[in-house]
Amino acid sequence: MSVKAINPILSGFYPDPSICGVGEDFYLVNSTFSYFPGLPVMHSRDLAHWEQIGNVMERESQLPLKNSGHSQGLFAPTIRYYRGTFYVVCTNVSHGGNYIVTARDPAGPWSEPYYLEGADGIDPSLFFDDDGKCYYIGTHPNPQGCRYNGDYYIWIREVDLENMKLAGETYNVWNGAMKDIVWPEGPHLYKRNGWYYIMNAEGGTGPEHAVTICRSRNLTGPYENNFCNPIITHRHLGMKYPIRYVGHGDLVETAKGEWYMVMLAVRPLEGYTTMGRETFLAKVEWENDWPVVNPGVGMLTEEVEIGLSPWMPEGGSAVSGERIYDFAGMEKLGPEFLTLRNPGEDMFRLEKGEGLALSFRDITLKEKDSPSYVAVRQQDHRFEACALMRTGNLTEGRRAGIALMQSDAFHLRAELFREGEKLGAEVILCRKGEDQAISRVELSGTGDACLNLEKAELVLRVEGLQASVELLTAREGSEERPERSVLCGSVDIRALSTEVAGGFVGCTVGMYAAARPERRDQAAVFERFSYRALRV
Secondary structure (H helix, E strand, O other), X not given: OOEEEEOOOEOOOOOOOEEEEEOOEEEEEOOOEOEEOEEEEEXXXXXXXXXXXXXXXXXXXXXXXXXXXXXXXXXOOEEEEXXXXXXXXXXXXXXXXXXXXXXXXXXXXXXXXXXXXOOOOEEEEEEEOOOOOEEEEEEEEOOOOOOOOOOEEEEEXXXXXXXXXXXXXXXXXEOOOOOOOOOOEEEXXXXXXXXXXXXXXXXXXXXXXXXXXXXXXXXXOOOEEXXXXXXXXXXXXXXXXXXXXXXXXXXXXOOOOOEEEXXXXXXOEOOXXXXXXXXXXXXXXXXXXXXXXXXXXXXXXXXXXXXXXXXXXOOOOOOOOEEEEEHHHOOOOOOOOEEEOOXXXXXXXXXXXXXXXXXXXXXXXXXXXXOEEEEEXXXXXXXXXXEEEEOOOOOOOEEEEEEEEOOOOOEEEEEEEEEOOEEEEEEEEEEOOEEEEEEEEEOOOOOHHHHOEEEEEEEEEEEOOEXXXXXXXXXXXXXXXXXXXXXXXEEEOHHHOHHHHOOOOOXXXXXXXXXXHHXXXXXXXXXXXXXXXXXX
């Protein structure tokens, strides 16, 4: 039997994928930068359908993110398995540098980080040789001095796993396949048929991204270049091709001896990328002891035929089109939910029979801090997200609502607020850290008419590069259908793209609350949140 995977296999903000196979199971991790918890752990048995079973970095002691920029924090991780233990090696560029964590169960819990003294640079990976020795491979500036920005080298050093320390000599083994290449990064080390292979990304993580490979009979080199490099890229297909930025790959072999590669790529609309870098899959075959990616095609395909039996996780796929969260009946948030930096114990709580309570902090989404923000990834070009909240705690000086967030400097907010006894709504586009009021609406007058408006649901709809916001309101005791108000009909959100905002992240969408310092007590209560894809 076989199954067809549809690319991307993980849609939305799932960059820098790394994968390992253990028997019939596959595990995959991705970068998360300054979001918390860090490094989602995905599981599959057919490479086509995936479930999130946990996060590697889920405790503040593991993942300090204080004052981290949106695209700082955790860079590219690697996951490997050896003799009953899972290993993840990663870089926290904001605090501590390169480290290793371990677990017996990939769902967790994972250990505290073992920070590696002497491991400079970024994008580490681990390799276990036939004799049981473990090696660290990473990137750092050219040891002879950088001739230009991005002049980096790939280096290898043995790891003493008993003491979690680097050991022995450092070997600078390769600086990429192309002449004067920039940013050789994301290296992985493999062994097959007596050959050692180093596969890495080159050209930066944007339009010139590519995957290249070299090999040697000796782990420490010298390594010979593959004359067919790059083995996959889309940089030659032009700016209008629907899938771009292809690179940062990792290889995996199935129990049946088939090979596949996971890698990142983006799907821009009209040249703008709002969902960030996503995870794609390609078939790999070996010819003359070199890997060939998607033979006969040479680029990513919409479908990938996989020689495995179809499998579907019990909880549904990570790329399912609709999710509804009734917080009043939930004991804990699922592993897919994200906050910015370290949330602290008092940022949110689930109250049985009530909902998700977000503290009114005097921290906004525009600060490099920990705002009251709970979100999921944007996974579709066209989607609708709804947040049903109570209005009783929205006294003057407090605001709460829904946000579409690329970074602290670029995001869209739809807020409910109160001035005196008047309830209002405002849609704000933040661009380069400056707020622009798109619309402002008074929802009710004074007195009983205002006080009886107990719930309101904000509906954020994104269709490509345009967003709209509606508000549904229901009065206490009323059996009538909720009243619908259009807060804004069409907002240009190209500013929330990588091409405008920069950085390495994609957009998230979620609930938030904020208040003036003197009004930070109590919490905004959200009863329900939903996300669904909109089909054309």
